Amino acid sequence: LNRIKFYKTYPAGQTIASDGENLEIVASVVSGTATLSRTMEDGRTQILGLLLPSDFMGRPGRKTVAYDITALTDVTLCCFFRKPFEALLQKTPHLSERLIEMALDELDAARDWMLLLGRKSAREKIASMIMFVLRRSCKSGEVAAESVHINLPIAREEMANYLGLTIETVSRQLTALKTEGLIELEGKRGIIVPDITALAKETGDDLG
Amino acid sequence: LNRIKFYKTYPAGQTIASDGENLEIVASVVSGTATLSRTMEDGRTQILGLLLPSDFMGRPGRKTVAYDITALTDVTLCCFFRKPFEALLQKTPHLSERLIEMALDELDAARDWMLLLGRKSAREKIASMIMFVLRRSCKSGEVAAESVHINLPIAREEMANYLGLTIETVSRQLTALKTEGLIELEGKRGIIVPDITALAKETGDDLG
Protein backbone atom coordinates (compact mmCIF):
# COMPACT_ATOMS: atom_id res chain seq x y z
CA LEU A 1 0.00 0.00 0.00
CA ASN A 2 2.51 2.56 1.15
CA ARG A 3 5.16 1.30 -1.21
CA ILE A 4 4.34 3.93 -3.79
CA LYS A 5 4.86 6.96 -1.60
CA PHE A 6 7.80 9.34 -1.62
CA TYR A 7 8.69 12.63 -0.01
CA LYS A 8 9.37 15.95 -1.62
CA THR A 9 10.35 19.30 -0.14
CA TYR A 10 9.72 22.77 -1.51
CA PRO A 11 11.45 25.92 -0.24
CA ALA A 12 9.41 28.84 1.05
CA GLY A 13 7.87 30.94 -1.68
CA GLN A 14 8.04 28.28 -4.35
CA THR A 15 5.11 27.42 -6.55
CA ILE A 16 4.07 23.81 -6.14
CA ALA A 17 1.51 23.88 -8.94
CA SER A 18 -0.12 26.50 -11.13
CA ASP A 19 -3.64 27.17 -12.28
CA GLY A 20 -4.43 24.99 -15.26
CA GLU A 21 -1.27 22.95 -14.97
CA ASN A 22 -1.08 19.20 -15.04
CA LEU A 23 -0.54 17.73 -11.63
CA GLU A 24 0.62 14.15 -11.69
CA ILE A 25 0.64 13.61 -7.97
CA VAL A 26 -1.60 13.67 -4.99
CA ALA A 27 -0.01 14.41 -1.64
CA SER A 28 -0.51 15.20 1.97
CA VAL A 29 1.33 17.89 3.88
CA VAL A 30 3.89 16.60 6.37
CA SER A 31 5.27 19.92 7.54
CA GLY A 32 5.04 23.57 6.62
CA THR A 33 2.28 25.74 5.24
CA ALA A 34 1.02 26.18 1.70
CA THR A 35 -1.86 28.10 0.17
CA LEU A 36 -4.39 27.41 -2.52
CA SER A 37 -5.13 30.62 -4.33
CA ARG A 38 -6.49 32.09 -7.50
CA THR A 39 -5.39 35.37 -9.01
CA MET A 40 -7.20 37.62 -11.46
CA GLU A 41 -5.42 39.22 -14.40
CA ASP A 42 -5.20 42.55 -12.64
CA GLY A 43 -3.51 41.00 -9.62
CA ARG A 44 -6.39 40.68 -7.18
CA THR A 45 -5.81 37.43 -5.31
CA GLN A 46 -8.04 35.27 -3.20
CA ILE A 47 -6.68 32.52 -1.03
CA LEU A 48 -9.05 29.56 -1.27
CA GLY A 49 -7.58 27.49 1.49
CA LEU A 50 -4.61 26.89 3.71
CA LEU A 51 -2.75 23.63 3.58
CA LEU A 52 -1.45 22.81 7.02
CA PRO A 53 0.19 19.58 8.15
CA SER A 54 -2.16 16.61 7.63
CA ASP A 55 -4.11 18.37 4.87
CA PHE A 56 -4.50 16.67 1.54
CA MET A 57 -3.95 18.10 -1.91
CA GLY A 58 -4.55 16.96 -5.45
CA ARG A 59 -7.49 15.46 -7.17
CA PRO A 60 -7.80 11.82 -7.97
CA GLY A 61 -9.60 11.60 -11.28
CA ARG A 62 -8.42 15.01 -12.43
CA LYS A 63 -5.53 15.88 -14.62
CA THR A 64 -5.30 19.56 -13.76
CA VAL A 65 -5.68 21.89 -10.83
CA ALA A 66 -7.83 25.01 -11.05
CA TYR A 67 -5.72 27.18 -8.80
CA ASP A 68 -2.20 27.91 -7.64
CA ILE A 69 -0.53 26.03 -4.84
CA THR A 70 2.30 27.92 -3.21
CA ALA A 71 4.64 27.03 -0.37
CA LEU A 72 4.57 29.75 2.27
CA THR A 73 7.22 28.17 4.41
CA ASP A 74 9.42 25.24 3.53
CA VAL A 75 6.99 22.46 2.85
CA THR A 76 7.46 18.71 2.91
CA LEU A 77 4.91 16.61 1.11
CA CYS A 78 4.20 12.93 1.19
CA CYS A 79 3.46 12.23 -2.46
CA PHE A 80 1.87 9.51 -4.53
CA PHE A 81 1.71 9.39 -8.27
CA ARG A 82 -1.83 9.86 -9.38
CA LYS A 83 -2.17 6.74 -11.53
CA PRO A 84 -1.19 4.09 -9.02
CA PHE A 85 -3.07 6.01 -6.36
CA GLU A 86 -6.24 5.88 -8.43
CA ALA A 87 -5.72 2.20 -9.06
CA LEU A 88 -5.37 1.65 -5.36
CA LEU A 89 -8.51 3.65 -4.85
CA GLN A 90 -10.46 1.28 -7.08
CA LYS A 91 -9.39 -1.70 -5.04
CA THR A 92 -9.89 -0.15 -1.65
CA PRO A 93 -13.43 1.03 -0.97
CA HIS A 94 -12.25 1.93 2.48
CA LEU A 95 -9.82 4.45 1.01
CA SER A 96 -12.26 5.97 -1.41
CA GLU A 97 -14.75 6.33 1.40
CA ARG A 98 -12.14 8.25 3.34
CA LEU A 99 -11.48 10.39 0.32
CA ILE A 100 -15.11 11.30 -0.14
CA GLU A 101 -15.19 12.26 3.49
CA MET A 102 -12.18 14.52 3.05
CA ALA A 103 -13.62 16.15 -0.04
CA LEU A 104 -16.84 16.83 1.83
CA ASP A 105 -14.87 18.30 4.72
CA GLU A 106 -13.13 20.65 2.35
CA LEU A 107 -16.47 21.51 0.85
CA ASP A 108 -17.85 22.42 4.25
CA ALA A 109 -14.79 24.52 4.96
CA ALA A 110 -15.10 26.30 1.62
CA ARG A 111 -18.75 27.03 2.35
CA ASP A 112 -18.00 28.35 5.82
CA TRP A 113 -15.57 30.67 4.16
CA MET A 114 -18.18 31.75 1.62
CA LEU A 115 -20.35 33.00 4.46
CA LEU A 116 -17.37 34.82 5.90
CA LEU A 117 -16.41 36.42 2.58
CA GLY A 118 -19.91 37.35 1.56
CA ARG A 119 -21.47 38.54 4.76
CA LYS A 120 -19.05 39.24 7.57
CA SER A 121 -17.57 42.60 8.52
CA ALA A 122 -13.82 43.15 8.59
CA ARG A 123 -13.77 42.78 12.36
CA GLU A 124 -15.75 39.55 12.25
CA LYS A 125 -13.47 38.22 9.54
CA ILE A 126 -10.37 38.87 11.63
CA ALA A 127 -11.89 37.32 14.74
CA SER A 128 -13.02 34.29 12.72
CA MET A 129 -9.56 33.88 11.26
CA ILE A 130 -7.93 33.93 14.68
CA MET A 131 -10.44 31.39 15.97
CA PHE A 132 -9.76 29.22 12.94
CA VAL A 133 -6.01 29.20 13.54
CA LEU A 134 -6.62 28.66 17.22
CA ARG A 135 -8.72 25.57 16.58
CA ARG A 136 -6.21 24.22 14.09
CA SER A 137 -3.17 24.75 16.26
CA CYS A 138 -4.50 23.42 19.53
CA LYS A 139 -5.09 19.81 20.31
CA SER A 140 -8.83 19.63 20.72
CA GLY A 141 -8.62 19.45 24.49
CA GLU A 142 -6.71 22.67 24.89
CA VAL A 143 -9.41 24.76 23.27
CA ALA A 144 -11.16 25.22 26.57
CA ALA A 145 -8.12 26.96 28.06
CA GLU A 146 -8.58 30.50 29.31
CA SER A 147 -5.58 32.13 27.70
CA VAL A 148 -3.87 30.89 24.58
CA HIS A 149 -0.84 31.86 22.60
CA ILE A 150 -0.83 31.16 18.88
CA ASN A 151 1.40 31.81 15.93
CA LEU A 152 -0.23 32.88 12.72
CA PRO A 153 0.96 30.65 9.90
CA ILE A 154 0.71 33.57 7.48
CA ALA A 155 1.74 37.21 7.11
CA ARG A 156 -0.58 40.21 6.86
CA GLU A 157 -0.71 40.10 3.10
CA GLU A 158 -1.88 36.49 3.07
CA MET A 159 -4.40 37.23 5.81
CA ALA A 160 -5.80 39.99 3.62
CA ASN A 161 -5.97 37.70 0.61
CA TYR A 162 -7.58 34.98 2.65
CA LEU A 163 -10.22 37.27 4.14
CA GLY A 164 -10.98 39.35 1.08
CA LEU A 165 -9.58 42.53 2.66
CA THR A 166 -6.59 44.82 2.19
CA ILE A 167 -3.56 44.59 4.42
CA GLU A 168 -4.29 48.03 5.84
CA THR A 169 -7.72 46.94 6.98
CA VAL A 170 -6.29 43.76 8.51
CA SER A 171 -3.73 45.80 10.38
CA ARG A 172 -6.28 48.31 11.61
CA GLN A 173 -8.70 45.66 12.83
CA LEU A 174 -5.93 43.84 14.67
CA THR A 175 -4.94 47.08 16.41
CA ALA A 176 -8.58 47.73 17.25
CA LEU A 177 -8.95 44.29 18.84
CA LYS A 178 -5.69 44.89 20.70
CA THR A 179 -6.84 48.28 21.95
CA GLU A 180 -10.01 46.70 23.29
CA GLY A 181 -7.99 44.07 25.10
CA LEU A 182 -9.42 41.15 23.15
CA ILE A 183 -6.01 40.10 21.86
CA GLU A 184 -2.36 40.92 22.42
CA LEU A 185 0.12 41.13 19.57
CA GLU A 186 3.55 39.63 19.99
CA GLY A 187 5.94 40.34 17.17
CA LYS A 188 4.61 39.96 13.66
CA ARG A 189 3.13 36.52 13.96
CA GLY A 190 2.28 35.95 17.60
CA ILE A 191 -1.15 36.55 19.09
CA ILE A 192 -2.26 36.00 22.66
CA VAL A 193 -5.94 35.50 23.25
CA PRO A 194 -6.64 36.19 26.92
CA ASP A 195 -10.31 35.24 26.73
CA ILE A 196 -11.34 32.89 23.97
CA THR A 197 -15.04 33.21 24.67
CA ALA A 198 -14.87 36.97 24.39
CA LEU A 199 -13.11 36.75 21.05
CA ALA A 200 -15.51 34.11 19.79
CA LYS A 201 -18.36 36.55 20.35
CA GLU A 202 -16.78 38.85 17.79
CA THR A 203 -16.91 36.27 15.00
CA GLY A 204 -20.63 36.67 14.40
CA ASP A 205 -21.07 32.90 14.61
CA ASP A 206 -23.55 31.03 16.76
CA LEU A 207 -22.99 30.42 20.46
CA GLY A 208 -20.17 32.74 21.62
CA LEU B 1 -29.39 -0.84 -8.35
CA ASN B 2 -32.18 1.61 -8.95
CA ARG B 3 -34.62 -0.40 -6.97
CA ILE B 4 -34.09 1.71 -3.85
CA LYS B 5 -34.97 5.04 -5.35
CA PHE B 6 -38.17 7.02 -4.88
CA TYR B 7 -39.46 10.45 -5.77
CA LYS B 8 -40.48 13.25 -3.53
CA THR B 9 -41.87 16.70 -4.27
CA TYR B 10 -41.63 19.87 -2.20
CA PRO B 11 -43.74 22.99 -2.79
CA ALA B 12 -42.05 26.33 -3.43
CA GLY B 13 -40.73 27.99 -0.31
CA GLN B 14 -40.58 24.83 1.75
CA THR B 15 -37.53 23.85 3.77
CA ILE B 16 -36.10 20.55 2.61
CA ALA B 17 -33.52 20.32 5.38
CA SER B 18 -32.19 22.60 8.12
CA ASP B 19 -28.75 23.44 9.40
CA GLY B 20 -27.67 20.78 11.90
CA GLU B 21 -30.58 18.50 11.14
CA ASN B 22 -30.34 14.81 10.43
CA LEU B 23 -30.74 14.03 6.79
CA GLU B 24 -31.45 10.39 6.06
CA ILE B 25 -31.47 10.65 2.33
CA VAL B 26 -29.29 11.59 -0.57
CA ALA B 27 -30.99 12.83 -3.69
CA SER B 28 -30.63 14.43 -7.06
CA VAL B 29 -32.81 17.21 -8.39
CA VAL B 30 -35.24 16.17 -11.11
CA SER B 31 -36.99 19.49 -11.59
CA GLY B 32 -37.18 22.88 -9.91
CA THR B 33 -34.65 25.02 -8.09
CA ALA B 34 -33.42 24.84 -4.51
CA THR B 35 -30.75 26.72 -2.57
CA LEU B 36 -28.12 25.77 -0.06
CA SER B 37 -27.75 28.61 2.39
CA ARG B 38 -26.53 29.53 5.80
CA THR B 39 -27.99 32.25 7.97
CA MET B 40 -26.40 34.14 10.86
CA GLU B 41 -28.31 34.87 14.05
CA ASP B 42 -28.94 38.46 13.03
CA GLY B 43 -30.47 37.37 9.76
CA ARG B 44 -27.63 37.90 7.32
CA THR B 45 -27.73 35.00 4.92
CA GLN B 46 -25.40 33.68 2.30
CA ILE B 47 -26.47 31.29 -0.42
CA LEU B 48 -23.78 28.66 -0.78
CA GLY B 49 -25.01 27.06 -3.92
CA LEU B 50 -27.93 26.59 -6.25
CA LEU B 51 -29.39 23.18 -6.83
CA LEU B 52 -30.64 22.96 -10.39
CA PRO B 53 -31.90 19.88 -12.20
CA SER B 54 -29.24 17.15 -12.29
CA ASP B 55 -27.47 18.51 -9.20
CA PHE B 56 -26.84 16.20 -6.30
CA MET B 57 -27.50 16.81 -2.61
CA GLY B 58 -26.73 15.03 0.60
CA ARG B 59 -23.61 13.54 2.00
CA PRO B 60 -22.86 9.89 2.03
CA GLY B 61 -21.00 9.20 5.26
CA ARG B 62 -22.60 12.14 7.06
CA LYS B 63 -25.53 12.18 9.36
CA THR B 64 -26.20 15.91 9.30
CA VAL B 65 -26.13 18.84 6.92
CA ALA B 66 -24.34 22.05 7.83
CA TYR B 67 -26.73 24.40 6.03
CA ASP B 68 -30.31 24.94 5.03
CA ILE B 69 -31.78 23.50 1.87
CA THR B 70 -34.83 25.37 0.63
CA ALA B 71 -37.09 24.82 -2.36
CA LEU B 72 -37.35 28.03 -4.37
CA THR B 73 -39.82 26.64 -6.84
CA ASP B 74 -41.68 23.36 -6.60
CA VAL B 75 -38.93 20.78 -6.49
CA THR B 76 -38.97 17.11 -7.34
CA LEU B 77 -36.18 14.99 -5.98
CA CYS B 78 -35.05 11.51 -6.83
CA CYS B 79 -34.18 10.15 -3.39
CA PHE B 80 -32.26 7.25 -1.92
CA PHE B 81 -32.05 6.38 1.71
CA ARG B 82 -28.57 7.00 2.94
CA LYS B 83 -27.85 3.57 4.40
CA PRO B 84 -28.53 1.40 1.37
CA PHE B 85 -26.92 4.02 -0.80
CA GLU B 86 -23.75 3.81 1.24
CA ALA B 87 -23.82 0.07 1.09
CA LEU B 88 -24.13 0.25 -2.66
CA LEU B 89 -21.25 2.68 -2.70
CA GLN B 90 -19.02 0.15 -0.99
CA LYS B 91 -19.74 -2.45 -3.61
CA THR B 92 -19.49 -0.18 -6.61
CA PRO B 93 -16.10 1.51 -6.98
CA HIS B 94 -17.42 2.98 -10.18
CA LEU B 95 -20.11 4.82 -8.26
CA SER B 96 -17.84 6.09 -5.54
CA GLU B 97 -15.44 7.31 -8.17
CA ARG B 98 -18.27 9.27 -9.71
CA LEU B 99 -19.15 10.64 -6.32
CA ILE B 100 -15.64 11.85 -5.62
CA GLU B 101 -15.70 13.55 -8.96
CA MET B 102 -18.95 15.31 -8.11
CA ALA B 103 -17.69 16.40 -4.72
CA LEU B 104 -14.59 17.84 -6.37
CA ASP B 105 -16.76 19.63 -8.92
CA GLU B 106 -18.73 21.22 -6.14
CA LEU B 107 -15.50 22.14 -4.43
CA ASP B 108 -14.26 23.88 -7.55
CA ALA B 109 -17.57 25.71 -7.85
CA ALA B 110 -17.41 26.78 -4.21
CA ARG B 111 -13.88 28.06 -4.72
CA ASP B 112 -14.83 29.99 -7.84
CA TRP B 113 -17.48 31.60 -5.77
CA MET B 114 -14.98 32.44 -3.01
CA LEU B 115 -13.00 34.49 -5.51
CA LEU B 116 -16.19 36.22 -6.58
CA LEU B 117 -17.28 36.96 -3.01
CA GLY B 118 -13.90 38.06 -1.77
CA ARG B 119 -12.53 40.05 -4.64
CA LYS B 120 -15.04 41.04 -7.26
CA SER B 121 -16.90 44.35 -7.49
CA ALA B 122 -20.69 44.46 -7.50
CA ARG B 123 -20.73 44.88 -11.26
CA GLU B 124 -18.39 41.95 -11.81
CA LYS B 125 -20.48 39.84 -9.47
CA ILE B 126 -23.65 40.53 -11.42
CA ALA B 127 -21.98 39.86 -14.77
CA SER B 128 -20.50 36.63 -13.40
CA MET B 129 -23.87 35.53 -12.12
CA ILE B 130 -25.52 36.09 -15.47
CA MET B 131 -22.74 34.18 -17.22
CA PHE B 132 -23.15 31.37 -14.71
CA VAL B 133 -26.87 31.05 -15.38
CA LEU B 134 -26.23 31.34 -19.08
CA ARG B 135 -23.79 28.45 -19.06
CA ARG B 136 -26.12 26.33 -16.97
CA SER B 137 -29.22 26.95 -19.03
CA CYS B 138 -27.75 26.49 -22.48
CA LYS B 139 -26.71 23.22 -23.96
CA SER B 140 -22.99 23.57 -24.33
CA GLY B 141 -23.21 24.14 -28.07
CA GLU B 142 -25.48 27.12 -27.82
CA VAL B 143 -23.07 29.13 -25.75
CA ALA B 144 -21.40 30.49 -28.84
CA ALA B 145 -24.64 32.11 -30.03
CA GLU B 146 -24.58 35.87 -30.49
CA SER B 147 -27.75 36.78 -28.63
CA VAL B 148 -29.28 34.74 -25.88
CA HIS B 149 -32.40 34.93 -23.78
CA ILE B 150 -32.28 33.46 -20.27
CA ASN B 151 -34.57 33.22 -17.31
CA LEU B 152 -33.05 33.78 -13.90
CA PRO B 153 -33.94 30.90 -11.63
CA ILE B 154 -34.00 33.26 -8.66
CA ALA B 155 -35.43 36.60 -7.56
CA ARG B 156 -33.44 39.71 -6.65
CA GLU B 157 -33.29 38.83 -2.99
CA GLU B 158 -31.72 35.46 -3.69
CA MET B 159 -29.32 37.03 -6.16
CA ALA B 160 -28.24 39.42 -3.43
CA ASN B 161 -27.78 36.60 -0.95
CA TYR B 162 -25.88 34.57 -3.48
CA LEU B 163 -23.54 37.40 -4.43
CA GLY B 164 -23.01 38.90 -0.99
CA LEU B 165 -24.76 42.14 -1.89
CA THR B 166 -28.01 43.91 -1.02
CA ILE B 167 -30.98 43.79 -3.32
CA GLU B 168 -30.69 47.51 -3.97
CA THR B 169 -27.16 47.08 -5.26
CA VAL B 170 -28.24 44.16 -7.42
CA SER B 171 -31.03 46.23 -8.90
CA ARG B 172 -28.79 49.22 -9.53
CA GLN B 173 -26.11 47.19 -11.24
CA LEU B 174 -28.65 45.49 -13.46
CA THR B 175 -30.02 48.87 -14.52
CA ALA B 176 -26.50 50.10 -15.13
CA LEU B 177 -25.74 47.13 -17.39
CA LYS B 178 -29.04 47.72 -19.14
CA THR B 179 -28.31 51.42 -19.64
CA GLU B 180 -24.99 50.52 -21.21
CA GLY B 181 -26.71 48.11 -23.57
CA LEU B 182 -24.94 45.04 -22.24
CA ILE B 183 -28.20 43.36 -21.26
CA GLU B 184 -31.92 43.87 -21.69
CA LEU B 185 -34.39 43.18 -18.92
CA GLU B 186 -37.62 41.42 -19.71
CA GLY B 187 -40.07 41.24 -16.86
CA LYS B 188 -38.67 40.30 -13.48
CA ARG B 189 -36.77 37.19 -14.44
CA GLY B 190 -35.91 37.49 -18.09
CA ILE B 191 -32.59 38.77 -19.37
CA ILE B 192 -31.45 39.11 -22.96
CA VAL B 193 -27.75 39.17 -23.58
CA PRO B 194 -27.17 40.67 -27.01
CA ASP B 195 -23.40 40.14 -26.96
CA ILE B 196 -22.09 37.41 -24.74
CA THR B 197 -18.47 38.28 -25.28
CA ALA B 198 -19.06 41.87 -24.24
CA LEU B 199 -20.76 40.75 -21.05
CA ALA B 200 -18.05 38.20 -20.33
CA LYS B 201 -15.52 41.03 -20.32
CA GLU B 202 -17.34 42.53 -17.36
CA THR B 203 -16.89 39.46 -15.17
CA GLY B 204 -13.24 40.14 -14.43
CA ASP B 205 -12.36 36.58 -15.43
CA ASP B 206 -9.72 35.51 -17.88
CA LEU B 207 -10.26 35.57 -21.62
CA GLY B 208 -13.16 37.89 -22.35
Next chain:
DNA sequence: CGGCAGGTTGACTTTCATCAAGGAGTGTGG
Protein backbone atom coordinates in the same frame (compact mmCIF):
# COMPACT_ATOMS: atom_id res chain seq x y z
C1' DC C 1 25.15 52.47 8.83
C1' DG C 2 21.85 51.92 4.98
C1' DG C 3 18.57 49.36 2.67
C1' DC C 4 14.73 46.44 2.58
C1' DA C 5 10.58 43.83 3.70
C1' DG C 6 6.76 43.74 6.51
C1' DG C 7 3.75 46.33 9.38
C1' DT C 8 1.25 50.44 11.17
C1' DT C 9 -1.04 54.86 10.93
C1' DG C 10 -3.22 58.88 8.86
C1' DA C 11 -5.94 61.54 5.35
C1' DC C 12 -8.98 61.04 1.85
C1' DT C 13 -12.01 58.57 -1.61
C1' DT C 14 -14.92 55.08 -3.32
C1' DT C 15 -18.11 51.61 -3.05
C1' DC C 16 -21.69 49.64 -1.23
C1' DA C 17 -25.25 49.49 2.57
C1' DT C 18 -29.00 51.78 4.72
C1' DC C 19 -33.13 54.29 4.98
C1' DA C 20 -37.03 55.83 2.66
C1' DA C 21 -40.20 56.49 -0.97
C1' DG C 22 -42.46 55.17 -4.97
C1' DG C 23 -43.66 52.17 -9.24
C1' DA C 24 -45.47 47.74 -11.56
C1' DG C 25 -47.79 43.50 -11.66
C1' DT C 26 -51.08 40.32 -9.47
C1' DG C 27 -54.79 38.60 -6.78
C1' DT C 28 -58.96 39.54 -3.82
C1' DG C 29 -63.12 41.18 -2.33
C1' DG C 30 -66.63 44.62 -2.39
Next chain:
DNA sequence: CCACACTCCTTGATGAAAGTCAACCTGCCG
Protein backbone atom coordinates in the same frame (compact mmCIF):
# COMPACT_ATOMS: atom_id res chain seq x y z
C1' DC D 1 -64.80 46.58 -12.72
C1' DC D 2 -62.22 49.15 -9.64
C1' DA D 3 -60.07 49.99 -5.23
C1' DC D 4 -56.85 47.70 -2.10
C1' DA D 5 -53.37 45.22 -0.48
C1' DC D 6 -49.32 42.71 -1.33
C1' DT D 7 -45.07 41.32 -3.25
C1' DC D 8 -41.24 42.34 -5.90
C1' DC D 9 -38.53 45.71 -7.91
C1' DT D 10 -36.50 50.34 -8.78
C1' DT D 11 -34.75 54.86 -7.61
C1' DG D 12 -32.96 58.54 -4.73
C1' DA D 13 -30.56 60.64 -0.72
C1' DT D 14 -27.37 59.79 2.78
C1' DG D 15 -23.96 57.41 5.65
C1' DA D 16 -20.57 54.06 7.01
C1' DA D 17 -17.21 50.62 6.07
C1' DA D 18 -13.46 49.44 3.67
C1' DG D 19 -10.15 50.72 -0.11
C1' DT D 20 -6.43 53.79 -1.79
C1' DC D 21 -2.50 56.60 -1.47
C1' DA D 22 1.20 57.99 1.11
C1' DA D 23 4.19 58.43 4.92
C1' DC D 24 6.54 56.44 8.51
C1' DC D 25 7.99 52.83 11.94
C1' DT D 26 10.50 48.47 13.20
C1' DG D 27 13.38 44.75 12.99
C1' DC D 28 16.77 42.41 10.28
C1' DC D 29 20.68 41.52 7.42
C1' DG D 30 24.50 42.64 4.69
